[in-house]
Amino acid sequence: MSATLDSSEMPQVAKNNAGTPSNNIVNKTFSDKKKDNDNNSRLNNIIKVKSVIPRKRQDLLKWYGWGYKDSMFKLQGDMAYFTGNRYSIGEKPLPHLQKWAVDYFNIDTNKPPKIPKLPTSYPESRLPGNVKQELEKIAPVSVDGLDRLIRAHGQTLKDISYVRTNKFPRIPDAVIWPNSHEQVVQIVESASRHRFVIIPFGGGTSVSGAVTCPAKERRPILVLDTSEMNSILWLDKEQLLARIQVKILSGFIYYIL
Numbered sequence: 001m002s003a004t005l006d007s008s009e010m011p012q013v014a015k016n017n018a019g020t021p022s023n024n025i026v027n028k029t030f031s032d033k034k035k036d037n038d039n040n041s042r043l044n045n046i047i048k049v050k051s052v053i054p055r056k057r058q059d060l061l062k063w064y065g066w067g068y069k070d071s072m073f074k075l076q077g078d079m080a081y082f083t084g085n086r087y088s089i090g091e092k093p094l095p096h097l098q099k100w101a102v103d104y105f106n107i108d109t110n111k112p113p114k115i116p117k118l119p120t121s122y123p124e125s126r127l128p129g130n131v132k133q134e135l136e137k138i139a140p141v142s143v144d145g146l147d148r149l150i151r152a153h154g155q156t157l158k159d160i161s162y163v164r165t166n167k168f169p170r171i172p173d174a175v176i177w178p179n180s181h182e183q184v185v186q187i188v189e190s191a192s193r194h195r196f197v198i199i200p201f202g203g204g205t206s207v208s209g210a211v212t213c214p215a216k217e218r219r220p221i222l223v224l225d226t227s228e229m230n231s232i233l234w235l236d237k238e239q240l241l242a243r244i245q246v247k248i249l250s251g252f253i254y255y256i257l
């Protein structure tokens, strides 16, 4: 999948513990890094990239389907256009789109799109209170219904049909946002102690049912949202190696390095 990024969308590079911009890591060699590690200053090397996906994904992305909230095809009179400026077709007239959509999909362009209403209730979270408290000590946790619903699925047609009609037989019981390997280890240890299930969640774009909650799962389900795992941990310019957390988008890595 590809996305066009412009500089206004580029992430902010966090400052290191010493208060100086930490992108000076690009000049570090393996031996520098070893020296740094020997001096126990490895943390100073971490480049933290601001997450493009907020914890409230629904503030940025459509909760009931695919894509950004502000990006959609619209008709103005006979002319179609695409809203927003995230993509190169943004706000440009698309004179042939309407006829093409009608010819190929038999769309009635007089009917407004059906945007489903937000569910008014959600299944109660099965995560026991003491486990939630334990997890909260590790990383931010949410048991909010919508936070859980939008992470109950990928992007198959069935997924989208279910989310629009609130038909999921099972949704996660909580969401957690770790930002380090150590936190993930602690979460897994907690799962093993308290016998709950973890489903890692990246973009939620799976089309194989991989992030869909198993309907018959009786144990609590915790979604481990990786959207805050977005640091460059180290870069070895000499050997052209880097250790990068899972959720940095490739375009951003290119921009930063």
Ligand SMILES: Cc1cc2nc3c(=O)[nH]c(=O)nc-3n(C[C@H](O)[C@H](O)[C@H](O)COP(=O)(O)OP(=O)(O)OC[C@H]3O[C@@H](n4cnc5c(N)ncnc54)[C@H](O)[C@@H]3O)c2cc1C
Pocket: 001, 154, 155, 199, 200, 201, 202, 203, 204, 205, 206, 207, 210, 211, 226, 246
């Ligand atoms: C419009 C569209 C176009 C697509 N185009 C392509 C394409 O061109 N090529 C292609 O290969 N795929 C494509 N896909 C499929 C999808 O994008 C890929 O499967 C993608 O790699 C899923 O990544 P994700 O981060 O969204 O994973 P998710 O959907 O969040 O998760 C997928 C699986 O990986 C697990 N997982 C997620 N993160 C981690 C982690 N850090 N550690 C361990 N397990 C993890 C999840 O638990 C789940 O089992 C497309 C999907 C859509 C909707």
